[in-house]
Amino acid sequence: MTVLKEVRQQPHINNEVYKHSSYYQGLIKRSLRYLSSGYPVHFTGPSGIGKTTLALHIAKQRNRPVMLLNGNKELANEDLIGAFTGYQSSKVKDNFIRTVYKTEENVTESWTDGKLLEAVKHGYTLVYDEFTRSQPEANNIFLSILEEKILPLYGTKRKESFIRVHPEFSVIFTSNPAEYAGVFQSQDALLDRMVTLPLDHMDHQAEVTAVISKTNLSRESAESIVEFVVTARELCESNDQLQGPSLRASIMIAEMAEKHDIPIDGNDEEFQELCLDITWFPLQTCTPKEKQPQLKEKLLDACKKIKVG
Ligand SMILES: Nc1ncnc2c1ncn2[C@@H]1O[C@H](COP(=O)(O)OP(=O)(O)O)[C@@H](O)[C@H]1O
Ligand SMILES: [Mg+2]
Structure with missing residues (x-):
């Protein structure tokens, strides 16, 4: 199982969203500042809002090789150290x-050197995505890396007992909130050593830009889809809106409509089905059972309002 890979070929990240948003520009600038001063940055927030994409984008700005580590329940020290x-x-x-x-x-x-050892030794930028999916014990190693700036090697039968962390080494963590399934509570000592920046859903315009950058749809089409998804999100009863449909839902609707020539038209039956398929489940999970029948009606009403051109 490869848990850590070097990101040589960056996934295509469209910077349009960040370029046009003073919020993201500020966030990126501050994050780079923390990282270059030796402080790890941690983006936390609901699934599908763009944490991983942002982390990779920032990592790339540091002009050091980037490594991506995915949090995982089975992750063990041997995977990291070697x-x-x-x-x-x-x-x-x-x-x-x-x-x-x-x-x-x-x-x-x-x-065989583990990839973390390699990253630490050569001063790479590590993106530790969804780090709370790993067991807290597996993450203990980061305490010494971040605080003492050493990677301990005890228990590995290696002659040296530690490796010094390269001064350019830095980490960007991402996580979903602790309420998510399959997520462990992180140890406070680790959280205490990073700068945690909570992220929320993108603002409306940023979300439209993201949809446009992923498809060839017109701005008007992207706007209608995002408007629908935002309306759906707002129907979510839980006030933190953790489970509501995310940016990922907007992109899914846009991509499906484009790929399969489904007209972006609230009166088209296939489009209505698409809207419901993508948003109904995430909304259902944040709505009490007795309110669910009306909710489906509300969703359909919102979808029917869509008319492009
Ligand atoms: N700046 C952006 N521009 C274009 N698409 C984006 C941007 N940020 C996120 N996305 C897209 O939105 C979806 C969710 O983003 P992701 O980073 O995976 O979210 P998270 O890590 O919070 O779950 C992905 O399809 C991703 O490609
Ligand atoms: Mg992610």
């Missing part, structure tokens, strides 16, 4: 009896 990968053995031909080969055990085991 491990001995077994004995090397070789066959040696016996010079006296030609048909006999003996196997010679090589006394040294071979060690």
Whole structure:
């Protein structure tokens, strides 16, 4: 299982959203400032609002190789630091009896550097995405990295007991709020060592720009779709709107309509179905059962208002 990979080929990140938003420009500037001063940055917020994309965008600005680590329940120290990968053995031909080969055990085991060790040693920028999906014990190693600036190697049977963290090494963490399924509560000591910047849904215009950058739809079409999704989001009963449809929902509707020639028209049955398929489930999870039938009607009404051109 590859949990950590170097991001050589950056996914295409359209900067239009950030370029036109003073909010994002400020956020990016401050984040880069914290990172260059040795403080890790942590973006937390609902799923699908653009945390990973923003983290990668910022990481790229540092002009150091970028590594992406995905939080994972199974993540263990060997994945991060490295491990001995077994004995090397070789066959040696016996010079006296030609048909006999003996196997010679090589006394040294071979060690493979873990990717975190590589990143720490060479001063890469690490994006640790959804870090609270890893068990808190697996994340303990970051306490020494961030505080003492060393990567401890005890228990690995390596001769040296630690590796010094390269001065250019930096980390951008992302996480979903603790209420999400499959997420562990992070240890306070770790949170205490990073600058946590809570992110909310993009503002309306930024969301429209993101949809346009992902599709060839007109601004007017993108605006209608985003307007619908924002209306749906606002129907969410839970006040933190964690589960409401996100930017990802706007992009899904836009991409599906474009790919399958579904007219962006509230009177078109296929478009209505698309609107409901994408937004109904995330809304249902934040609405009490007795209110759900009316909710479906409200969603459909909002969809029917869409008329482009
Ligand atoms: N600045 C942006 N420009 C264009 N698309 C974006 C931007 N930010 C996010 N997206 C898109 O929105 C979706 C959700 O973004 P992502 O970063 O995966 O969110 P999160 O990490 O918060 O779940 C993805 O499809 C992503 O490509
Ligand atoms: Mg993400």
